[in-house]
Amino acid sequence: MMANCDYEELEEMDDDLEEDVFSPNIQQWKSMPLLNSDAKERYNDIADRSPEDSAKFPKHIKLMKNTDIGDVIKERALAFLPAKSLYRFKTVSKEWDQWINNPFFVHMQTTQFKEVSGLFCQPPGESPSFISLDPTAFGIPSEGLSFLPEPVDIRTTCNGLICCQGRGGDQAYYICNPVNKEWRMLPKPKLYHGPQTAIALAFEPAVFNFNANYELICVVNLPDTSVLCFEIYSSRTDSWRISETVCFELNSVALNGDGFYMKGYAYWETQCDAILAFDVKYETYGMFSLPPCREPTGALTEIRGNLFYLMPRKQDECSIEVYGDISMSLKHVIPLDPKALGNTDGLCRALSFVNDDTFILDLEGKIIAYNATSHKVECLRNARNYEGFAKYLPYVNSLVTVSRPVFSKWEDGI
Structure with a gap:
């Protein structure tokens, strides 16, 4: 049995398995019948090549002559750098400036650079500020988010985007990126979002998410009930929808602040030693326990x-x-x-x-x-x-844009 095998036997078994699966017998491969005469000629041509012939550059591939190292860096390396460094490199040349401003490059950098660059900090009653993990590499031009139309409280972050909420009477939600000072005020939700409402921003940088679409998941406690509803904003439609999923778990009513998004799920701590998990795609929820010794x-x-x-x-x-x-x-x-x-x-x-x-x-x-x-x-x-407690939220120094939705109710004349 496997449990009785010693370490050397396991290694030998691994070697045999690897040889069988990944290293087919070369003699068997040579003896396999070829499909036609053309394939046989190609095989003979490959077999007759000398090592010198194999080392030659293929004739059907054209070499780029006079390729500058700067072009290689511009096209292959810049997308892996944080936004602050890229803004410096815009001064290298007009060509680099145009390239870094190119929407295709911005999208590329958003998908390639995912390193946490610092934390947004906001003590109770004060304006937010940015704490950089490396001030020489990571930074933003407006730490206090003064480019927004009103004073705000930071609520949650996700892959370069920040969700804030205004302190005014409407308490509007804002999605912004402090690097490029782009922002968008979300329409008014359908439900009343009271002080107990907890939110999580879901934004997944991906090759096919070119328009930087995102969703804001809000867990709303219905007044005078022990029921949690999920109201979701989608940037694709610029509208809110109330999910059919309703949480009746009595122990999940009191959430311990806002949550965060990871790999398709939003997570919130509850005040009853549990975690509320919400599947953003299928709009289902589940709960599992926190460590019993949890502390604030x-x-x-x-x-x-x-x-x-x-x-x-x-x-x-x-x-x-x-x-x-x-x-x-x-x-x-x-x-x-x-x-x-x-x-x-x-x-x-x-x-x-x-x-x-x-x-x-x-x-x-x-x-x-x-x-x-x-x-x-x-x-x-x-x-x-x-x-x-001051609030601290991790932030990625990304160029991600906050653009208008692709399908907007205003553009569709609704």
Whole structure:
């Protein structure tokens, strides 16, 4: 049985399997009957070639003469850079400026560059600001989102887009990108979105999503009921629709703030140790448990494409417990180097996990990036005490545009 095999036997089995599947016997291949005389001639031609002939560049492929390294960088490398660097490179030449402004390049950069570049921060009652993970590479021209028509509160982010809500009487929703200062005010929802409404922005950069279509999923608590409804805005139609899906789970009524989108699903924490998951495509929901030891200092986050929960622990030394899978069982315990952290007597709050190896932590208002591999600590913002928890949202420094919908009710004359 497989359980009784030792390590060497398993290796031999793997080698045999790989040879059978991926390395067919060359003698058998040679003895296979050819379909026709043309195929036989092509085979003989290949067999008679010398190594020198095989190394020659194919005659049917034309080489680009006088190809400049700048052209290669422009066409092959620029799309992998953040927006701040690209705005600098626009000054290289008029040709580069036109290329970076090209909608095809903008779309290419949106699909290629997905690295978290920093966090938008907003303390209670204050204007939002941007905390860059690397100020030399990542940045935005308007940190406070002053280009919007009114003061706003940041609600949620997704792959370069930010959803904000106005503080005015209408409390309108705005979708914007602070890099290019493009924004769009969403039409008024059909349902009343009270203070308990939780939202998540779903935007998936993809080759075929050229118009940067997105959806805003809002979980609305119907007044005087224990029922949650899902109202969804679609940028394709510039309209809201009320999903037929209704959540009757009594324990899910109280949501712990806004959620986030990942791989087709929107996730929200509830105040009853559970996670509410919503399938954006099929508009169905499910619930699964949070770790039983959850505390307000924990955070639901994405780690390498999977859903995890981060929980800071302070006993003799500080550590981060990482819970995962649908069971939210303990997967890892990451010790934090006390020498690198410095004074850890205060509150430690987990904010997010970004770019495959970095924890973002709040130590009494001091925002730090802790590299789980090298155990190096970088202070992103100096300590500052707030009354209540400030909101921190990860942001991708993308060129994504916020354009008008392809099918608009106004353009269709409705």
